[in-house]
Amino acid sequence: MAELNEHTQASNDGSFDLLSSAGRDEERAVSDPLLVVDVEGFEGPLDLLLGLARTQKVDLARISILELVEQYLEFVAAARLMRLELAADYLVMAAWLAFLKSKLLLPEQKDEDEPTGEELAAALAFRLRRLEAMRDVSEKLMSRSRAGRDVFHRGAPETMSVRHKSIWDASVYDLLSAYATQRQRQSVTSVRVLRRTVWSLQEAREILTRLVGRVSEWAPLNSYLRDYLYDEKEWATIVASTFTASLEMVREGQVEIRQGEPFSPVYIRSIVKDADHDV
Amino acid sequence: MTSETDLLDLPDQMRDAEDVEPAVDLAGQRMIEALLFASSEPLSLEELTLRVPEGTDVLGLLEELQKIYAARGVNLVKVAGKWCFRTAEDLAFLMHRNVEEQRKLSRAALETLAIIAYHQPVTRAEIEEIRGVSTSKGTLDVLLETTWIRMRGRRRTPGRPVTYGTTEQFLIHFGMESVKDLPGLEELKGAGLLDSAVPASFLVPTPNDDILLTEDEDPLEDGSLFEDDADEIAED
């Protein structure tokens, strides 16, 4: 914020002494003419005012605000003289204090709305006292016996063991729906797992060609299939596939089929190509 | 009390010695007390000696403190050669807090419970067969903890697996008079819990939680319940 340490030739009187940081005071008394203007130590214009006020060495309640204003304005003037850049806060305060000064010096104006110079001065004094009070109590606060520094709480606390006792909860509905869902899921899964062997048309045709080729007598279709009937479960697919295949072979003129009546056995025989074999 | 008794047993010259003993080193006592209290770990005689003014009879003070605190709610004890304050053993009950937690059963546990309810008496292998997945020991443990299921006996088959069934607590919790109140196939369908298209082969058994063992059950041998190994073998 404000400019920090600036070492400059002292201009004239000692009124700037109070601007220096306390620690360097004595050194400078000897080694003058260096003047140290240190704004860093101040927390803003109000704090600076408080610092200036302290040098009046009187109770803040009886402080001369006018004198304080003069000191502040001198400080700002000096800083400008030394071409120090002051933060805006400080300049705003300077402007306000200059206004306050004129109010205090001029005969009182009878204006109901505006506060008088005395009132403004009192307000400023109040703020200074309040800030100083806060500073005091912050020191008092920090000098109390503090936990973890002066006084200590239990170093090795015996932690309370917590015994968890579970109260289980489930409703009849939970129970039944879990059962039903689970059983159903299992039954559906098992259906999907069952895989059926299916005779393809191609397979059936190959088998029929090989079998029928040997026989020219009428024979029930089923009897040809007997050798291939490994499993009752496959019967339907075997019959369906071979029958379809046989129809195709009839169309191609390789076999003949006949059936006496609906649902009676289907007979099949190969067509003999020889001319001497009568039909 | 003990100190009184001790005094009475002392030979005369010793008793005289007690009389001339210097006043208790209260300042030292207070320091040891504070150090032990605030320390996050038990402190050794050496550590304490380093922290108090030279010439302090730390061991003597510790022994005094131990007596002073013996009857109190906090005792001075020596553990692993170091000293610390600990709450009195008989007050351990104060240091526990019971927390009751409402907990929900996992889906696996609910399913297993339901299967046990419907199919009891049932073995773990049978439960797995019905569920189509293996049942973790944890699931059965949780169910046993609910006190809704119990081990009934052992099935008279190779391996003699444990059979499970439901308990009276089960009936109480689910508000049933007997497990025969569990709805059957038609009721489950009616409640919309079962698809009406379930295969004809789908059966819902009639549960039986009779205290008496069934014909193919043997009683559990006492003690074997808590031997995990025995249980594991039986289940495999």
Next chain:
Amino acid sequence: MTSETDLLDLPDQMRDAEDVEPAVDLAGQRMIEALLFASSEPLSLEELTLRVPEGTDVLGLLEELQKIYAARGVNLVKVAGKWCFRTAEDLAFLMHRNVEEQRKLSRAALETLAIIAYHQPVTRAEIEEIRGVSTSKGTLDVLLETTWIRMRGRRRTPGRPVTYGTTEQFLIHFGMESVKDLPGLEELKGAGLLDSAVPASFLVPTPNDDILLTEDEDPLEDGSLFEDDADEIAED
């Protein structure tokens, strides 16, 4: 000693009453002692009452224990309205070896902390008014980090600025029973220096760390605490 003197001053009938007083509830004393000793956190009368058998005169026992421990290296104290054992203040010199290096607060932070403690609930703008300088966000962050201050709510004024106040940790750390124990509080109040209005009005405010919001405070919206932007806007 004091009790003896008191006894002598008592009128006769009172002394008789004392005589029939029941024996000290040693069992109760031990329990309270153990509970407080074991805990790193202060315990409230209510918390203690919940943990000991019904009908125990917890407050009476606490006061007895406080007397018993007053001269010892560990004292029973009441901070933040709760009870705890703590090392005796005069033994601080012994304990310093235990201190973990605590971060020093800047002067700005110290002042801000004091202003928050004495003027709570207080907004950032009000803190700035008192200090005559703008408060960096960092200062409040550092203080929030100490857990000694907290955001209380929002002042019901344009911009709805956040209000700050002290916490239970603040009271525990500085060993106070309540904010009414703040040093110099009465003098400040008397001098009208806790007044935010300039010049002093007739209203003498008192710091208030009550959990309940004051009439001109609104609750903080959930989540807004962690949105820097929301805070910034409110503060501007």
